[in-house]
Amino acid sequence: MALDAALAAGVLLCMVAGSFADPHGGDGVTWSLRTPDGLSLVLMVLGAAALAFRRRAPRTVLAFTGALSLVESATGDPRAPVAMSAVIALYTVASTTDRPTTWRAGLLTMTVLTGAAMLCGPLPWYAQENLAIFAWTGIGATAGDAVRSRRAFVQAIRERAERAERTREEEARRRVAEERLRIARDLHDVVAHHIALVNVQAGVAAHVMDKRPDQAKEALAHVREASRCALGELRATVGLLRQSGDPEAPTEPAPGLDRLDELVATFRNAGLRVEVARTDHGTTLPAAVDLAAYRVIQEALTNVQKHAGTEAKAEVSVVRVGPHIEITVLDDGAGDAPPGDAPAGDGGGHGLLGMRERVTALRGTLTTGPRYGGGFRVHAILPVEGRAGAEGRPG
Structure with a gap:
């Protein structure tokens, strides 16, 4: 006015x-x-x-x-x-x-x-x-x-x-949430796998300590090796959380199918019978797919170790089918279902949930469930090309 x-x-x-x-x-x-x-x-x-x-x-x-x-x-x-x-x-x-x-x-x-x-x-x-x-x-x-x-x-x-600023903030929050979820999956895979092996080998060492000290010594050596690997992978994962001014984080690449033999050897040393069949030789996988395939096999074998019984046998197959690679882990155990099938609120684990999230993030499919006649089956189909091929290796 x-x-x-x-x-x-x-x-x-x-x-x-x-x-x-x-x-x-x-x-x-x-x-x-x-x-x-x-x-x-x-x-x-x-x-x-x-x-x-x-x-x-x-x-x-x-x-x-x-x-x-x-x-x-x-x-x-x-x-x-x-x-x-x-x-x-x-x-x-x-x-x-x-x-x-x-x-x-x-x-x-x-x-x-x-x-x-x-x-x-x-x-x-x-x-x-x-x-x-x-x-x-x-x-x-x-x-x-x-x-x-x-x-x-x-x-x-x-x-x-203002709209662009809001979009940037939302994108930043989304990336932070995805990174937190990825780190949580990695921590679960590392801890569940290696702690299960340590638990089995420690039980073996305690059982044969008095009567067969040589076998107990070998079991304790496996415990030390499993714990060393767990610490190394935990250090690499936690290194992602460092600030820019912190000491340099470990630069060891994330595991892939090239380390499948080492992974299977750790389970065999723990007493699990594992057979591996591969027809993917000469296939170069994108980093994200390679890591996801490794983690799926790791989690599936860990569930076999924990839930399928001492006499269980596991079969791992890695097959290249057209533009996809198929990962299958079978066991003939008669134990309880893996805890990943149970709701988290009922005290179940998150192994199968983590596997499904990894596979879905790469536009793959994961099928899990009991086998006819006993045992459990984990089947994952991952794309070798396409969106997954453009993603870098996490971590």
Whole structure:
């Protein structure tokens, strides 16, 4: 209101100053002074006062100031510049509404005021005072539309920047959540596998400690080797959580199918009979697929070790089938189902859930369940090419 009141006062001063100038003059003089009549002064005061409310009711103010300009054109002789208030009101309408409204209001105001000036103004009808009404109303509408367009453009840029910022934050949160989930899966795979082996070998050592110390010593050596491997993989996984200023994290690559023989050897040393069949020789797997295949086999054999019984036998097959690689782990045990099948809330583990998440993340499929006649089956199909091939090795 304060700004609009100041604007109204400035417009009133301009109109009053303009009302004292006579563009026709007399005695051959182009410009001269004149004394405006009382009605013209009243119209100027009313038009300027209406501009103080131009932001609250722009169309009403435009209609009111336009009506005052018509009255001034019909009665004023010589005419006072009351149309200035209508031009400011037209600018306000154009800058606060849409373009179709601006076109309608601008054409209507321009036509009515210019027509009234030509009919009631000085002759000839194309005198500069009459054409000035046409020019000033057009300038007011055009300037208001330009201001409105610029405001809309700046607002669109601001909204786009805010939307991009929100998208970056959401993407960062999503990546953090995915990384936390991946680290959790890695920790589970490492701990479940190696601790299961340590538990088995420690039990063997305790059982034969008195009667067969040599075998107990060999079991303890396996315990030490399994614990060393667990510590190494834990150190590599936890190294991902270091800050930029921390000491350099381990750079040992994540395991893959090239280390399958080492993995199987650890289970065989723990007493599990494992047979391996592979037809994927010469196949180069993407890093993410290679790690996922290794972890699936590791988790499946760990479940066999823990739940299939001491006399169980496991079979591992790695087969390349077209654009996919198929991982199958079978056992003939009669023990309980792997804890990954149980709901987490019932105290079950998360082994099968972690395997399914790994495979699904690579757009593969995982099938698990009991076998006909006893035992358990884990079957994973992983894509060798496509999206998985473009992903880097995690960690």
